[in-house]
Amino acid sequence: MSYGNVHRFLLRSVASRGVISMPDALRALTQFTGNQFNIFTDGEVESIQDLIKEINDTIRPYQQTIKLTNDELTNEEVLIFLSLGYDDATKAQNVFSANELEFFRLLIEQIMITESRQVTRIHAINIVGGMKSSFTKTDAEKLLKTWCRMKYLDKDNNNYALGVRAIHEFEGYLRQNMPDAVEECCLCKQVVFRGYNCPGCAMAVHTRCLNRYLEKVEKWPCCKADYSADQIEQMNDR
Template sequence: MASDAHCKTILQFFMLERVITVTSLGNLMERIAGSEGNSDALINKINDKIQEFSQKIVKTNCEVTGEKMYVMIFTADDADVKSQLTKDQIDFFYPLMDKIITSSGSIALITALNMGPAVTMSRVTLADAEKFIELFILKKLLLLENGYLYLSPLTIAEFRPYINENYNLDPCMLCKKMLVFGESCPSCCTPIHVQCLKDFLHNSKKAVKCPQCKEPLIAQSA
């Protein structure tokens, strides 16, 4: 069982970093407590302490890398993002988030840069846009992979109620959870998380059929 001192150290880590992979948390516990322990139990204990401050640590999967991670979110609306960004940054961040969600979960960095002046009547210049996007990545609000921007696990967890309310997204056909970025069935187009698909293929021995439409899930290579 994790001691109060260990909980405090881990909480301090979360307040600073907000995000940690399940593997890294295990390593961190090993370093400070001498054993990996039960990380879910540890997180529950911390959550009991921080819920009165409208904060919560949740376990989630990164839609892009598939890594299992814990993220610390604020449960009171989107107050946190608003408190840590300037007005211009917020006026750029929301349209950016909207564009990513409505573009199947990712947009090219160059598209995002050009949006800065476009969505703010040039209050955010191209140079500002570049700096702001760097900041959004640094604050773990966005992910940049191979020239494309994605919503981070932190943003998806924190904005889950907002995204649910404002967008009519089809959930992942396998885990039934919200999906912003993923693959989709070539026949019925039902979306599926990259990692859920990987796990599904890994666990299936014969020809893999879409659980939704029963057509082959992977386009047959000629």
């Protein structure tokens, strides 16, 4: 399909929300066009994957991309709007100003060095005390709210964790700057933020990947140590 209204509609839908679930995206497309859409091309049915590819070819020069992936937290298939190029100062930064980026990076660091991978609201706001740029606590509070809405952060009670969008957008930054804090899943090799560490060899694994593996073999996938549901319960209690 040549680039047109349908592409622009999908791009706008994903970009304005930051993250959209696959079923919601397919429903919105079907409503907008009156045609049936599916993930893959299937006879008469049009493919959302082809659309995404065509959109990405167009927005690549602006350092943007739509990524089709699995949300580690909700286990749902999602489309994420990503602004890339934060590691290169000469590239356009569409979402963060320099001050905001400094705050966000410090916040990521704080989140990554805690074992639970989350920080309290007070902890997050106090970060401004250590910043080079002049930034007030009120600014910080406003940004935390905005970033939750944009899916850069995930708020759970009074704690902030990295949202699905930040996990994918800042993956390169994290691997480069905090290699010790970044663990790879022993099955899919993607970064693990919330998963399990094997009690036998301590390697990390996504909850989703582990569950899929356990359907076939009742062992830890990394070192083949015996698996039991009690181990998971104990880890969840910690």
